[in-house]
Amino acid sequence: MSAIAEPNRLNIIELLHDGPCTVGEIAEQLRLRQPQVSKHLRVLCEARLVEVHPMANRRIYKLHVQGLKEIDSWIDSFRHLWEDRLDQLEDYLKELQRKEKGE
Amino acid sequence: MSAIAEPNRLNIIELLHDGPCTVGEIAEQLRLRQPQVSKHLRVLCEARLVEVHPMANRRIYKLHVQGLKEIDSWIDSFRHLWEDRLDQLEDYLKELQRKEKGE
DNA sequence: AAGGAATATTCTTATAAAGGAATATTTAAA
DNA sequence: TTTAAATATTCCTTTATAAGAATATTCCTT
Structure with missing residues (x-):
């Protein structure tokens, strides 16, 4: 990489x-x-x-196509992991906001 | 990055x-x-x-969500560029193969 | 005000990667 | 077989980055 x-x-x-x-x-x-x-x-x-x-x-x-494809899929999976975490983080922050309003 | x-x-x-x-x-x-x-x-x-x-x-x-999102979209666009090029490369290689067969 | 946590900063050292210059290697051409 | 071109390799220097140790700073506590 x-x-x-x-x-x-x-x-x-x-x-x-x-x-x-x-x-x-x-x-x-x-x-x-x-x-x-x-x-x-x-x-x-x-x-x-x-x-x-x-x-x-x-x-x-x-x-060398094979090697390039491997890099590509690596980036892809890395990004997916990354995105999932971002989504979770957003949910988490929204939850915090909800609680603040509730009090 | x-x-x-x-x-x-x-x-x-x-x-x-x-x-x-x-x-x-x-x-x-x-x-x-x-x-x-x-x-x-x-x-x-x-x-x-x-x-x-x-x-x-x-x-x-x-x-800091904002910054993390920017990284994410950077990776995303990088990968898209990358993928397009891989596709083009595959087309190119297939074209070469076709020509070889034709001869 | 003094002392003590928690954290930041500075200075030095270690290490890895990249460029420059010179040299070695391979192969074609004469 | 000698020469020259294309490429690889080696050695040295530079630069960037991270860790370690020590010190400075900030703020609470008493």
């Missing part, structure tokens, strides 16, 4: 959404230096959000 | 869900030291996720 928290990595993912890219292309588009791009790609790879396809001299990176 | 990324702070929010607490109570429940609790509460306060009500010697902390 922290993999996509980093702004540059999120940018990389957004860029890859338009299609596969080489490291150099990513570096150029995002105005980053090649070593940093490689580092970020490594993190994204280990998080299974991206996959590599070596093509001769170059390495083509593209999005 | 980074306010709730920190585990201890998330714990504090979860604890406060059961009702308002003083700093000492939070420290005791979560087995934390008082200064750290105060620091975390400060961050949560500045993020408007929590509010203080000084009661004599003590300070009662409770959840």
Whole structure:
């Protein structure tokens, strides 16, 4: 999850959404230096959000749907939990208000 | 957003869900030291996720619904954006597959 | 007014993540 | 086989964040 928290990595993912890219292309588009791009790609790879396809001299990176879907469902469940708690909290506050009026 | 990324702070929010607490109570429940609790509460306060009500010697902390709702809707919109992109990506991949078969 | 809780703040230290520069590695091309 | 391009890796420095310890502040109690 922290993999996509980093702004540059999120940018990389957004860029890859338009299609596969080489490291150099990513570096150029995002105005980053090649070593940093490689580092970020490594993190994204280990998080299974991206996959590599070596093509001769170059390495083509593209999005890895499976991993992205897992992130998505994680966010979804996190949000549901969160929402339930908010609802409960609102009920609780309303209850307090009701009691105050009653006195 | 980074306010709730920190585990201890998330714990504090979860604890406060059961009702308002003083700093000492939070420290005791979560087995934390008082200064750290105060620091975390400060961050949560500045993020408007929590509010203080000084009661004599003590300070009662409770959840701040408005701020929590903002976080919730942020997560929601983030996820929607994310999901749309995943859908587009799937379409894209299916298109690729179709082309491959066609050849 | 003095002492003692409860809480906040300050200062220092520890740690993790990110960028920069240089270097290593792999592979194509000559 | 040597050279150059593309990429990865290593080492160092910087920065942000959290914890620890000590101290300051606030307010009640006596």
